[in-house]
Amino acid sequence: MKIKTRKDYRKRRHLRLRRKVHGTAERPRMSVFISNRAIYVQLIDDERAATLFAAxxxxxxxxxxxxxxxxxxxxxxxxxxxxxxxxVFDRGGFRFGKRMAAIADGAREAGLNI
Structure with a gap:
């Protein structure tokens, strides 16, 4: 029996989420990744497979x-x-907790429709 890790479960949640979330040129996917050291956010156009902006x-x-x-x-x-x-907000399989909500709220404050 294979032991599953937290990382494996997060990847499964992310794949399940990606079946529903798809970015276009007019409404790109705002992908979020949180590591132990930093927070990464990208705007991705999935039709062209291109990153429009990263921070x-x-x-x-x-x-x-x-x-x-x-x-x-x-x-x-x-x-x-x-x-x-x-x-379109893509939380990357992470929980929608305090930091995820802060990212979304910051984007909404600047005028982006999520």
Whole structure:
């Protein structure tokens, strides 16, 4: 019997989520990954398989909720500069907790429709 790890379960949740979430050029996928050191956010157009914008917290130091809000806000501002008004939120199999909510709230504050 194979022992499953937390990482395996997260990957399964992410694959299940990706069946439903798909990004386009008008409404890209806002993909979030949280590691032990940083928070990473990307805007991805799945039709072209291209990353439109990427931001992380490695230079800002930390992975708390305030940093997450700043990253969500910067990602949304970059999307609005490119003429993108909305995005589909992809939490990457992680729980929608305090930091995920802060990323989404920061993007909404900047004017991105999630």
């Amino acid at each position: 992380d917290s490695s230079g800002n130091g930390g992975k708390d909720a305030d940093t997450a809000r700043k990253i969500g806000k910067s990602c949304a501002e970059a999307a609005l500069e490119q003429g993108i008004k909305g995005a």
